[in-house]
Amino acid sequence: MIRLLRPLTRAVTYTRWLHLLVGGLVVLAVATVHGIEDATARDWVVITLLPVPLMAAVALVPAMRRAEGLQARLMLFPGAHAREARSGDEGADGADGEGPGISVAPSASWRDRGRTALWLVVRLELGWGLGVASVQLIGYALTLLGTTSEAPDHDGLFLPRPGQGAWNALFLPLPLIVLSALVVAAGGLAAAAARSLLGPSPTERLAALEERTEQLLERNRIARELHDSIGHALTVAVVQAGAARAAADADFTDRALEAIEETGRDALEDLERVLRVLREDAGPARRRPTLAAADRLLESARTVGAEVDAVVSGPVDELPGPVSREGYRMLQEALTNVLRHAGPVPVRVRVAVSGSALTLDVRNALPRQAAPTGRGGSGLRGIRERAVLLGGRASTGPEDGEWRVHAELPLR
Template sequence: MIRLLRPLTRAVTYTRWLHLLVGGLVVLAAATVHGVESAAARDWLVITLLPIPLVAAAALVPAMRRAEGLQARLMLFPGAHAPEARAGDEGDAPGISVAPSASWRDRGRTAVWLVVRLQLGWGLGVASVQLIGYALALLGTTDESPDGDGLLLPRPGPAAWNALLLPLPLISLSVLVVVAGGLAAAAARGLLGPSPTERLAALEERTEQLLERNRIARELHDSIGHALTVAVVQAGAARAAADADFTDRALEAIEETGRDALEDLERVLRVLREDAEPAHRRPTLAAADRLLESARTVGATVDAAVSGPVDDLPGPVSREGYRMLQEALTNVLRHAGPVPVRVRVAVADSLLTIDVRNALPRQAAPTGRGGSGLRGIRERAVLLGGRASTGPADGEWRVHAELPLR
């Protein structure tokens, strides 16, 4: 019993009722113009159908879809029942669009919605008046004769037991309001919901957001991870060496690496704050010497060779190549320490090749799958139409990437 009465305790039931009644006022206005007192049954049929072409024509205005969408969100899905906020109360709805009509299909769906709201609201309004009037008649609060009260249901006699019938019209009205509100909500989801074009645009926007978040996460991982790895290795080496000159050099390297990391962090934060920043401000392979020198200051022996027109690389390729080289060197320092590293960067035959090799660490044999950093290298390569591999090769740990320049 409580479950059956639960819809009557929700505000959404009454806001939907009001929304439909307001939509049915158009028919009432047509009835007023025609003349209600002298209207016969056939006239009422004409009055009911007369506003349909008018509301259908109103749907041709693109802004009408936005107006109806906003009303539907506020009145049919208020509060916790809103498509964006509810958690399954009303089923999985696609939501209500508040964009203007962008096609004739949208205009047609809006026209159908306006007609549905008009007829459903008018029918609910007539039923509400009849049932409320019948309830008042059962209570004996009206002195009008049965012939002039306008009630379609037969009016009971003046017997005292008529009050016992009072729950019947009230229950009927409650059920009718709940059912009509549910039908209106279902119709709104189907007719005012996003069109396939809007869904595709929203999906593309969501995909772009996810790709941007993923890129920012990789930027932070590569830049900050590299700086922290260098700082940790330098600090540990300085403590183990117990040499004042070495400690000074280590602190200087930590300071420089930290300063670079702060610049990268500030740049990423500007992106998160949606400040416009040109992509060319991101580091490129032209600054690869900075990475190599950073690895050398930690104690690693870096055998590096750069060949080809690295400075003329396309911006996206050069920027992503810098991050891939940075992550490869960070991976060496993090897992193998200051060991000899062989770095080869070559540009030839419309292809950028990055190859980083180092001795395998003794304590554990890598699996070849790597963590998020190595996975990020492979993801960057795939996004640029290239390929990358990471793992043991010929007794060494190898990171190899090939990026097409076109």
């Protein structure tokens, strides 16, 4: 019993009722103009169908679909999604499984206009039918209460009226129950029709999917940025601190603290830049580092104690932005991987820019205690993924007694 009465406690039941009644006012206006005094059954059919061509004509206006979509969101699916626009509102809200699945974009094709016209007709006729039923059932309930002063021939009720008697009040719940059931059923039908007819078109769904994919790629890129920058800074700090403690030399400790400070400052700048992107701050974000700043990475590794043999050849300063930025991060992760797993060992770094590609090659001796044979963790996997996204290729793993990170990135 409680389950059956639950829809009557929800505000959406009454907002849907109101939404349909407003749609039915168009038929009421036509009936008023046409005249309903002594109207025959044929007249009522004409009154009901006369606004249909008007609705079809109105649906040709592209903005009509947007207006109906906004109304449907507010009245048929009230909630946070109706009060607050999201980034996908211009496209296909609900394509990702959230929201009511109602588009608020203007009609972009004749198919959209046809679906909008069909929705307007459904709302018109369903609202008119529900309006007539509401008036009849409420009027009948008032008749059972004996509160109407109209004569039976002039009260406009289609239902047969009971005879006089106080016992009529016992049947008062019947028309109210029927009205409640009709309101709930009509509201559910309107919601289903709105999802079907005002829902996103295939083009809108594709646009929403592309936008969602771009957002996920951007989040993945930001995660990699944080992993590379913060991971490198922490690795350098840990190695420097351990070396300073082991050396027990004041000068070496000063140099180690200076290196930790510089690396930490760079990491904080990267973190601030990433947070600006996440917050969509209006202020200018710092530019991402490029391979032109590779010396900073190499010097950071040298301060830890690693013997870095680096050769940079070719016009590194003239690299395309994406290639140079991703190349910097790949070199940073390769050096971080050396320091984290092998410690301050000799490292050979080769950065070469040819006419059509950028080549990165980082080699270091394998740790004595373990010879890794796997494909590495998320950092090395990120190197391979970065290379693939730029149309290149990368490999990581042991080779001839060394650990090698090799990447080739096309310049176009």
